[in-house]
Amino acid sequence: MTTDLATPDPATAIHAAPPPLAEPSGWHEIRLTVNGAPVTAQVESRLLLSDFLRDRLRLTGTHVGCEHGVCGACTVLVDGEPARSCLTLAVQCAGAELRTVEGLAPGDAPLTPVQRAFHECHGMQCGFCTPGFVMTATALTEQPRRPDAADVADALSGHLCRCTGYRNIRRAVCQALDERFDGGDAEQGE
């Protein structure tokens, strides 16, 4: 069986009418940037950013786990900083620049160094938590100075991997950081 997993262009994907609701509530038109593309959408006040990305923009790479800020699977970059999309309302993101895992290597683009490192170090295990880890790791590689081991541990502690795959995840993040800050030839230990 084949399934078309191609991601629709967010600029064209969303402009269907908002879903009907049983309850009245405040609606807002928001304009923001998602993976480089401008997006305009009508959103209900209570719509979580995670649901906006998945259900309205059909960017289902952002995974939803606990829905109250514990697991980190829904982490995306809001104005360059990793944040829980389940602890953010879509309406709060008016004017923001969002990046999701779909934005890293769209279409046939080569994988980013972080994605490649997760692949090479087998840092994804079952894969459910991976998009969140990858977005946090991407932000680490975009800092002006190399984060130290404590920074890496602190950032990764914001994600739960129930396969207990932290060893390979940390190895992948260190490989990506080596590539970004040291030219990429160092074999990273623990």
Next chain:
Amino acid sequence: MKPTPFDYSAPGSVGEVLALLADEEREAKVLAGGQSLIPMLSMRLARPGLLVDITRVPGLDRLYADASGALHIGAAVRQSRAADDPAVRDGWPLLAAAIRRIGHPQIRHRGTVCGSLAHHDPAAELPAAALALDARFVIAGPGGTRTVGAADFFVATFQTAVAPDELLTEVVLPPRAGDGWAFEELARRHGDFATLGVAVTLRRAPDRRTVAAARAVFCGAGPVPVRLPAVEEALTGTDAGAAALDAAASAALAGLTPADDVHATAAYRREAAAHLLVRACTLAWERCS
């Protein structure tokens, strides 16, 4: 679950915020970073009729030291920005250390300093740090602006001196004056709320051999941050040596009356408090300038 329906407004001035909070037709809640409020909405523990997003009010994102050297942290200043600010790290390292104990970077990027203080979870780090640092809270309301000291700000669990129709616009921290500091906590996992935590500041006398002033504030030990004068008296005037630390630890054991809960028994919390206090005082003494 998903939040119940509510209206949302992102006003452009403190006056507009106050006008919305004064709306008696529907319960209004202030939204800053939302890192505590949004999970409460999703679990339907809170069902406000209106969220007032204050993060777009010009001026509330200000973080600066005034001419007297006091640090002003506006209501929209996010925790990671405050913790990463060179002036904060240099002048108020206890605050930066307390912030780094909050959740994870992904939370701190969105959560605000003032939001955590106004939310006042008794296990949270910032209320204890604010009390240890003698913070002042600037509160705008229908009758004008008033300032409340830290000792009067925290009223009970999830309750502060800020009334429903008022807005905490900034928190002000006086200059540190070379005090040594430490923030130590016990948590089941990194990033969890503290089972028990303590913020300590120590000042050396001019001879540098004795403690001129001490401050010790515990979190996770009661419905508000707990400051223990007996601990501070046990340290003041001493050389911060083993005998003084023993006396301070005994005073903490005698003075704290934490509750039993699913995370720890009261007896365990008191033991932990005594140990963390000794560790924090040792660190703070070494860090005095």
